Amino acid sequence: MSTAPVPEVDLGDLGFGRGAHLLVQRALAGLPPGGRLAVTGRDPALRVHLPAWCRGRGHRVEWPDRGDGSDLVAVVVRGSADDDRWFGAERAGPALPSALSSRPPARWGLGARGALLEAGGPEARFDLDDRDLVWADIAPHLYAQAAARQWDPQTAVPWDDPFALPADVEAAVVQVMTYLVENEQAALVVPARLVGRIHPHFREVVQLLAVQMADEARHMEVFSRRALLRGAEMGTSSAGGRQSLFTLVAESDFALASFLLSVLGEGSFVDLLSFLHENAPDPVTRRICWLAMQDERRHVVFGMAHLEHQAQLDPLLRDRLRAAIHRRHDALADTAGLNADVFDALVVLAAGGWHPDDVSAGFGRVQALQHAMDQGRQRRLVRLGFRADEAAALSALHTRNFM
Amino acid sequence: MPAPTVLLGAVAYDPKVVTIWEGFRAWLRGRGLDFDFVLYSHYERQVEDLVAGRIDAAWNSPLAWLRAERLAAANGTTVRALAMRDTDQDLTSVVVVRADSPVRQVADLAGRVVAVGAIDSPQATLIPLGHLAAAGVTVDVRRFDVGVGLHGDHIGGERDAARALVAGEVDAACMIDANHLAFVQEGTLPPEGTRIVAQTARYDHCNMTVRAPESDGVRLFGKLLLGMSYADPQVRPLLDLEGLTAWREGRTTGYDALADAVDANGFYSPDGRVTAPDYRP
DSSP states (O other), rough: OOOOOOOEEOOTTTTTTTTTTHHHHHHHHTSSSSOEEEEEOOOOOTHHHHHHHHHTTTTTOOOOOOTTTTOEEEEEOSSSHHHTTTTOEEEEEEGGGOOSSSSOOGTTTSSSOOOOOSSOOOOOOBBBHHHHOOOOOOOHHHHHHHHTTTOHHHHHHHHHOOOOOOHHHHHHHHHHHHHHHHHHHHHHHHHHHHHHOGGGHHHHHHHHHHHHHHHHHHHHHHHHHHHHHHHHHOOOHHHHHHHHHHHHHHOHHHHHHIIIIIIIIIIIHHHHHHHHHHHOOSSHHHHHHHHHHHHHHHHHHHHHHHHHHHHHOOTTTTHHHHHHHHHHHHHTTTSSOOOOOHHHHHHHHHHOSHHHHHHHHHHHHHHHHHOOOOOOOOEEEEETTTTTTHHHHHHHSSOOTOO | OOOOEEEEEESSTHHHHHHHHHEEEEHHHHHTEEEEEEEESSSHHHHHHHTTTSSSEEEOHHHHHHHHHHHHHHHTOOOEEEEEEEEGSSSOEEEEEEEEOOOOOOGGGGGEEEEEOOTTOIIIIIIIHHHHHHHOOOOEEEEEOOOOOOOTTTTTTHHHHHHHTTTTTTEEEEEHHHHHHHHHHHSSSSTTTTEEEEOEEEEOOOOOESSSSSOHHHHHHHHHHHOOOOOTTTHHHHHHHHHHHEEEEEOOOTHHHHHHHHHHTBBBBSOOBBTTOOOOO
């Protein structure tokens, strides 16, 4: 018989119905399998509960004589089940994003990045599992910034500011807002369809896209609310406009969807919101366009960042981007593109009046907007490595629906 | 040469039984045993089929083990406990009263209403009532017949007995030690609301019963069961579901208290017939 002193844990009056197992577990953790632990305590049910608990966890219980009249309940002999459970366990990569796995395995699945994963469990397949395909080093920073800059649609917009617009100007606002809601619906659905496919190892990208979706949700809310602020009907929606947006939603390739949405679409959308901010006839419209513009800029920054990263690694990326633009152009060649009502509404807002000179000036401003959109697209394409002349040609193929 | 085979019987007391034995089947087949299982809705038919040779092994409750032993003897054969879970050894049952009860010791229960589980529950009915009878205490039994035929594997009867105790409908309730802890932890029993006034001697629970003579398949089955490791991620979830951390060699030294209770109330006849008058599995 061993005479080595047996470590002891005193449970005092604490019973297993109130967490005594935590003290026993903690004391056992310091022992090897086969190690012995004396348990003392005064809870009346301990002699029933301690062995019942030990049995379920593979520990053995010995019942030494209590000749000394102590509070000794039993001696627990540590089993190996606790160790066995963690045999073959592995970390799901590093906790911090500084050294991400280039190809996190499917078995990491929904395990928190950096967590110690019990072996076994499901092979959770997330098909967007290539670091170079989804990651951008700026993602954690952009997420933090995006989360900090969430605004409350109720308090951030002066809904109650008094203003009155002529009926035709109000109708133009309603028409533009209707168009913006449609665009933001697409901008929400595109990341929503991608986010469930991204390996959770790249969680900052998932978080960023989630906030991006929350951005779009708010935009849908405020644009709808402005449209209905003075009436009960929305404007018109053209078949071609909806088809243009649906080509974005249908793109399943992450890089291409991101390119079409963020770099080309939302990039142009930022120019449109800037235009509306400048030409808005009322404080509510002005404010919501400004708020949405700030969010959209962030979306473009992320889209650009990870495509720039990917373009450096993959010289063939530009071929795919080029093909995507051509494909979308061909798909939309037979559609009218931008809703004519939207174009006219933009002219009305920019004109600010019905004198022929006003309309002419408004028309010029919308043309300038289109030029600015084109220039912006070309700049971004050049940053992704396209030659200037090709960037101009590709930008010209962009959908007339702006987005 | 064809692979050794085993056809196991298991009682479907819970849907998880399918998951468990399908998982074990894949694991066993991967190690050279042509294993399959059939599910029974209660233990009585399973035991009869084991003794009649229609299945090779029966995953038996302790009560089913006793009946298998008796039926086999009546048929001139024997059965053996091939293996058991580590968690099936050295259990106890307890008799519990409310903390404010005047009952301080077993003798105080005389003439009082004691809630028990189903008629065929070894842990919540037969063994604790046998314990009280052995102490010379006659009580008024209120039975909670949930899952009759499942030999107490369905926890519902025990839980209903515990609830009746809390509700003040009965003076005491019987349950297995681990369920007393579980009921306290899940809130069925208030943490300091009950007192244990009696605890039975230790007894054993289920075992894997096989018939003599043992086939190559049964021998391989026993060897493979004992070789299952909690460190194996393929079987660990199944072991967790089945509630064990290791299979042990079967032993039959822990069934005396149950056998005494079965004899005392005539649950089975000495030759293994069902003789409990109001038992309809």
